Amino acid sequence: MGSQERRTEQRREQREALRERILEVSREIVKREGFASLSMRKLAEAIDYSPAALYLHFKSRGDIARALRVEGHASLRDAFLAHTSIADPAARLNAMGRAYVEFGLAEPETYRLMFMEHTDSAQAVAEAQRKGDDHAAEQGAATLSLIADAFAELRAADRLPAHAAPLACAEGLWANLHGIVALKLTGAALPETPATTLVELSLDAWFAPANRTEPRFISANRPDTSTR
Amino acid sequence: MGSQERRTEQRREQREALRERILEVSREIVKREGFASLSMRKLAEAIDYSPAALYLHFKSRGDIARALRVEGHASLRDAFLAHTSIADPAARLNAMGRAYVEFGLAEPETYRLMFMEHTDSAQAVAEAQRKGDDHAAEQGAATLSLIADAFAELRAADRLPAHAAPLACAEGLWANLHGIVALKLTGAALPETPATTLVELSLDAWFAPANRTEPRFISANRPDTSTR
DNA sequence: GTCTATAGTGTGATAGAC
DNA sequence: GTCTATCACACTATAGAC
Structure with missing residues (x-):
């Protein structure tokens, strides 16, 4: 025995x-x-x-892909966790955003596997969700909530308009940064601007008022406060 | 004869x-x-x-792809030209941004061909540029300058900080919107927020001060102008 | 210019012997 | 559990007859 x-x-x-x-x-x-x-x-x-x-x-080649995606999500999450100690939510989001893009550019093929070649049909996705075996998606959602949490903090501090849902903001910021990584990874001639500059511009667009005294874009309509 | x-x-x-x-x-x-x-x-x-x-x-299957990409870029450009008559540059950028995402979602496979599966090696891209037969890239650059022009106008009207290059801004905005389209086209479970909402959030981030009296994100550092 | 025929290479996955 | 052998495909591209 x-x-x-x-x-x-x-x-x-x-x-x-x-x-x-x-x-x-x-x-x-x-x-x-x-x-x-x-x-x-x-x-x-x-x-x-x-x-x-x-x-x-x-079970199949795709099954190996799934396992690798899970690994990738774990390591991306680690990259995010390194910045959770930043107290100011806007500064934290800046750091995490940069980390995200760095991850994508440092591990292009892993990133591709995770976010760019998951071209399964919609019904296959629904199937996987129903059966609950889309572990990558679950992990992705968990990681995303790190971002959403920061947005929620911004809102709690009245630094975010009430109509903006934290999760939507998180997904919006994510999508914006994904675009930068994705375009770089496809290796086209454009955009010619370096990724770091594009990241800077995007993050400034989202968080400029938190980082500088002047807003990034000056409204033509708003009264000029400097003449008071 | x-x-x-x-x-x-x-x-x-x-x-x-x-x-x-x-x-x-x-x-x-x-x-x-x-x-x-x-x-x-x-x-x-x-x-x-x-x-x-x-x-x-x-010459090859890839040659057909090139021809189709050229067609796609022409039709994208047409979609942009429909909005050139909008006088205010920020409003014009808003309209063109929306048109871009609409194009991508309406013609997903064409969009994929144009922006998502151009995975040629960097040296192949350089080669094509040298020989000047990357017509799609040339067209893309031409279309992109419609966006860059609008940013240049913003700057000329002092509604854009001097340090932000119009072309970089154009590429940044493009990349941000591309991210939204790309994530939707890969058909993953996330993001669950509808594309239109994500577009709204992104454009607001870029152009909020031009569209509303209050900035989208309220800085913790900036003196509150409402208490004067 | 257009055809048939095929070379040449790759693939994922499985049946059945051991 | 591991192997060999193979099925059943798909593909791009070309050679050579007409």
Whole structure:
């Protein structure tokens, strides 16, 4: 009985180890060449097993993608957590925004896998949500709430108009920064402005009044307060 | 001689017509199923020719993509030109920004082809620029300058700080809106906020002072002007 | 110019022997 | 659990006859 248990325990550990190894190699291939060029054959050769062996640990190629997305979201979340100690919510959002873009540019292929090639049909997405196995989306939502929380703090301090929902603001800021990363990653000739400058402009647009004495754009209608 | 010329002229026209037909069918397939599922076989079958015939009119599948991108940029530019008559530059930028997102959501597959799957290597891009045959990029730059012009007007009216370059602002705004479209097109579960709301928030962030009496975000540092 | 035929290469996934 | 062998496809692009 005792030895029996030990044996099955060993089996389980070996199994786990191989799964981990598959994931590890996959991660490296994706980082280097992108998920598109991660084929089951190539992967099998790299770990010195036959292609068929992979299907004992992952249901499909897409299943590996899911696992890698989960890893990616965890590491993005870590990048955010490094800034949670910043007290001022606007300053915190600035730091997290910068961290987000840095993450995307530092790990372009992982970022692509997470946010740019999830082209599943709408019904597949709904299916995954219903079954509750879209772990990446759950993680994404959790990370996003770090941002939403900061916006909620801004609102609590009356530094955000009442009509702006914190979650919507968080998603808006996220989308804006995603655009910068995405355009850079597609490698087109435009935009020619460096990403850091684009980030600066975007964050200033959102948080300028919190960072400087003059608003970024001066209204033509508003009375000039400097002549009082 | 006259009849000779007529004959070659007919040939040229037939040739042109077939090229146009190929493009037309390609456009429809891309609109319906996306460029990824536009195969030379499928295309050939649809126009009732052999696959080989296509290579007489287009160097490769990518060459067809280029032609379609050029078409897409032309139609995007048209959408922008419809708003050039708006006198106030901030209002014009608002209208063009909305038009941009509408274009992307209305023609998702064309948009994807134009801005989301141009994953050529950096050196290929440089090569194309050197040879001057990246017509899409040239068109893109031309369209972008419609936006940059409006920012330049804002600056001329002292409604934009001197340190903000109009072209950089244009690219920044573009990138921000692209992010909204791109996230919606990848069909992930997030963001759950509707695109129109995200656009509203983004444009408000950029142009709020021009549209309302109170700035969107209230600074904690700035003296409160309402207590004078 | 247009065709047929095919080369050449890749893919994800599975059946069945061991 | 792991293998070999293979199915069943799909693709771009070209050679060579007509």
